[in-house]
Ligand SMILES: O=C(O)CCc1cccc(O)c1O
């Protein structure tokens with residue numbers, strides 16, 4: 001039973017602060033093709049590795065990894081609100097398998113997920129409930145982060161579980177590539193910002209709108225001298241995609257968190273979801289992979305990439 005994988009950037013600015021029409025058309029076409037491939041594959045299960053952006057997870061209790069037995073979309077930006085179709089019993093079995101594999105994963109029986117999970121799920125399946133899906137959140141936005149070798153181990157353990165299922169499983173990774181949107185840091189934050197980062201769950205609609213307006217405003221100047229955030233880094237992105245496509249996953253063990261933040265932007269660590277996804281696929285079996293698309297898109301604050309793979 002071949003297992004399939006898709007890893008792609010997400011960006012809530014898609015549709016809110018768009019680049020030119022040709023670029024939109026290119027991305028629409030790539031996503032439509034991926035969506036059709038998923039439809040044809042008809043997965044019996046999706047495992048999605050995703051980050052969170054202070055919508056479901058906060059510093060009052062910030063886990064490195066979480067697996068959800070039930071999840072609900074907060075509906076931030078233009079994503080749909082409401083429940084995901086999480087097979088709770090199977091998710092719990094996977095959690096047990098991970099614990100048995102020496103991985104201390106947190107479990108949520110009621111997880112709130114944001115665009116970091118739902119945008120890609122919607123783009124690849126058309127909805128939040130089309131297929132059974134197990135969300136695994138990897139902390140990629142709220143430092144400190146564990147090393148990349150740990151992410152590879154998590155992925156490998158998820159992959160050994162998937163291999164045993166013998167089902168049509170689609171593995172998704174969502175986020176990256178190089179980018180630095182205006183996400184606040186707890187270190188040196190003023191008290192009101194710190195309060196949000198520590199316990200900002202279920203914000204008022206006004207608070208959420210102000211936050212999203214800030215992201216859109218940054219999108220309008222991102223990549224210009226007016227913007228102090230780390231610019232996109234296409235060279236870093238291309239080297240990273242090549243590493244995954246060529247199956248050189250052990251090389252991520254040498255990744256240095258601070259170096260990546262500096263070279264490619266603080267939110268580049270969302271590629272942790274890609275590392276976990278590819279490590280899971282590789283644990284199922286040898287794979288072949290292809291680059292579907294890459295373009296640095298300042299309007300979206302994203303080194304925007306799409307990669308597909310499947311076991312051979
Ligand atoms: O709202 C936020 O906290 C960040 C939004 C955001 C913007 C650009 C690229 C992303 O990957 C992303 O997540």
Ligand SMILES: [Fe+2]
Pocket residue numbers: 010051053116175176267270
């Ligand atoms: Fe993100």
